[in-house]
Amino acid sequence: MGTETVAEYGAEVEAPPRPPALSPSRAADFRRCALLYRFRAVDRLPETPSPGALRGTVVHAVLERLHALEPAAREPGAARALAGEVLDALDPGERALLGEDPGVDGLLARYFALEDPRTVTSEARELRVEAELADGSPLRGYLDRLDTGPGGLTVVDYKSGPAPSVHAEGRTLFGVRFYALLLARTRGVVPRLRLLHLADTTSLTLRPTADELDRFARVLAAVWAAITRAAPTGDFRPNPGPGCTWCPFRDRCPAHGGTPPPYPGWPGDTPATSATPATPATPGTPAPLPVPRPRSAEPSGQTVGDAP
Numbered sequence: 203m204g205t206e207t208v209a210e211y212g213a214e215v216e217a218p219p220r221p222p223a224l225s226p227s228r229a230a231d232f233r234r235c236a237l238l239y240r241f242r243a244v245d246r247l248p249e250t251p252s253p254g255a256l257r258g259t260v261v262h263a264v265l266e267r268l269h270a271l272e273p274a275a276r277e278p279g280a281a282r283a284l285a286g287e288v289l290d291a292l293d294p295g296e297r298a299l300l301g302e303d304p305g306v307d308g309l310l311a312r313y314f315a316l317e318d319p320r321t322v323t324s325e326a327r328e329l330r331v332e333a334e335l336a337d338g339s340p341l342r343g344y345l346d347r348l349d350t351g352p353g354g355l356t357v358v359d360y361k362s363g364p365a366p367s368v369h370a371e372g373r374t375l376f377g378v379r380f381y382a383l384l385l386a387r388t389r390g391v392v393p394r395l396r397l398l399h400l401a402d403t404t405s406l407t408l409r410p411t412a413d414e415l416d417r418f419a420r421v422l423a424a425v426w427a428a429i430t431r432a433a434p435t436g437d438f439r440p441n442p443g444p445g446c447t448w449c450p451f452r453d454r455c456p457a458h459g460g461t462p463p464p465y466p467g468w469p470g471d472t473p474a475t476s477a478t479p480a481t482p483a484t485p486g487t488p489a490p491l492p493v494p495r496p497r498s499a500e501p502s503g504q505t506v507g508d509a510p
């Protein structure tokens with residue numbers, strides 16, 4: 203999350219801008235519509251979060267802080283207190299978006315029905331991981347939580363929405379496969395993946411195979427190659443479809459009678475081809491308030507880990 207994204211949500215924390223890299227959300231954007239990708243990753247147009255996305259951001263922030271506590275302190279009362287702190291740190295406009303009942307307590311109660319956080323051993327929370335594919339394509343993602351324990355290295359991904367239908371499963375698994383690939387590239391280990399769907403108290407656990415990740419890496423390499431071809435001239439074309447219903451940039455889209463802003467050029471002029479090693483974990487160090495990393499909202503209200 204760079205300066206530009208933090209500013210979108212009125213937060214006061216600033217981070218230096220980073221060159222674009224593929225994240226799960228941006229890769230999914232490009233696959234859905236190249237112009238949508240451009241608006242988010244290159245123009246970095248501001249977006250107002252939906253209530254569902256904002257609720258997901260709050261819940262993620264609470265769980266991040268909860269798991270930074272000593273195990274014995276990770277109780278429902280502590281989570282409710284942290285929720286109060288996180289909600290109080292929202293700016294008034296965002297807080298108003300969530301209404302009288304922000305719906306956070308219910309999601310947290312369902313979280314406690316899914317696991318007992320006192321038994322969790324996590325190595326890191328909100329861990330930024332960067333890697334590059336064999337062809338130099340840069341990848342970047344944030345892991346909600348990285349657990350160690352009897353099941354081996356496990357990437358835990360919180361979803362504020364329900365478990366996906368068969369039709370939408372591919373989109374959800376796209377994100378966690380991306381995290382598995384990041385871990386495989388940086389640590390040489392294919393992790394277990396665990397999705398916690400808070401809306402319907404469902405958990406899903408899977409472990410991709412090395413072959414699956416190889417195929418997935420080829421898909422991502424093709425996406426990055428297409429982005430780098432379009433980057434010099436800004437030839438990111440609209441791809442109208444059902445997803446336009448939820449697109450926040452319809453009024454700027456030529457497929458809907460709008461006019462995009464002038465192409466600002468690729469950040470730094472040269473599509474990124476280098477990457478830095480995984481960010482070291484900092485156990486026990488919660489991120490500063492106010493609410494961190496915003497999330498992209500899927501129509502179902504699920505949230506997807508993001509990196510511009």
Ligand code: SF4
Pocket residue numbers: 235236237238440441442443445446449450451452455456457458
């Ligand atoms: S409105 Fe549709 S075609 Fe236009 S940018 Fe958004 S997703 Fe793409």
